[in-house]
Amino acid sequence: MYRQIKHSEYSKEILEQLQRGAFLTVKSGDKVNTMTIGWGALSVIWGKPVFTVLVRKSRYTYEIIEESHEFTVSLPIKGQLKEALGFCGSKSGRNTDKFKECNLTLKDGQKVNVPVIDECDIQIECKIVYKQDMDENCLDADIKSRAYAKGDYHTIYYGEIVSIYIKE
Template sequence: MYKDVDFFEYSKEILNQIERGAFLTVKHGEKVNTMTIGWGSLGSIWHKPIFIVLVRGSRYTYELIENAEDFTVSFPLKGQLEEELVACGTKSGRDIDKLKEFNIKIREGVLVKTPIIDDCDLHLECRIIYKQFMDENKLSDEWIKQTFYNKGDYHYVYYGEILKSYMKE
């Protein structure tokens, strides 16, 4: 039902989908939450495959990921879960249990504590190995500042080592 894939082979699908939306899921203790992300970066750092996510400090996800060891990113590549992407990108896990409310099925992670969003096609299991807070003084692009940070709420950046990538068959 699931097969391991080489994420480099699927880099085109991953990068095409990310701006359309993917699910960033995090578990801390017994709390599980997922939110839509539209930005992310796939690359090779420290001789390791890395996926980078950006989470604003105002997100409930931030509260969880700051204390978590890992996260998963699940990509719906066939246009499914469109409504769920909108819902998880507009509602906060602080107010509702999004998984329950929107009937989103999860499945246990294989190598990480965080589950995956089961109805997606491609999944990355990532271990957080580095994190940093964006320093506004080091952001040189005025357009980015005005467009994305006119109210502050800068992103925390999490570097996840991709431990496992797999597809639903």
């Protein structure tokens, strides 16, 4: 059973888990994919609770998120799913059914047309309110050399949090 929470109620747990990994899930038509993310931001922008994610254009997730304009973030804050996070961060959904390979259960989102991963503790459902391609000329040189040596920059998606809930 899930209980609705405020975006700030578990912000510490969300941000700590994000550094260890979370699942970014997207859906368009019959295409569903998840990928592991370790970067993101929980914030308030334009008077709205927002979760920001970054997706490289080379990723299968990018193709789907561009079609759907929604996403979910599922966080296993009790330390579970380490192997699934590793797998989903190293395999492409173009040619691998990550949900089947990792025995992950999809559950319909409450307010978006994107599922959440039911084995996770906290679910964040978002509708994209803004996106922007990174401008390499505006990027710190150290970050550019460490994270973008191959020039594969991210698109940044700002998702208004329309529902956030925790498993009880």
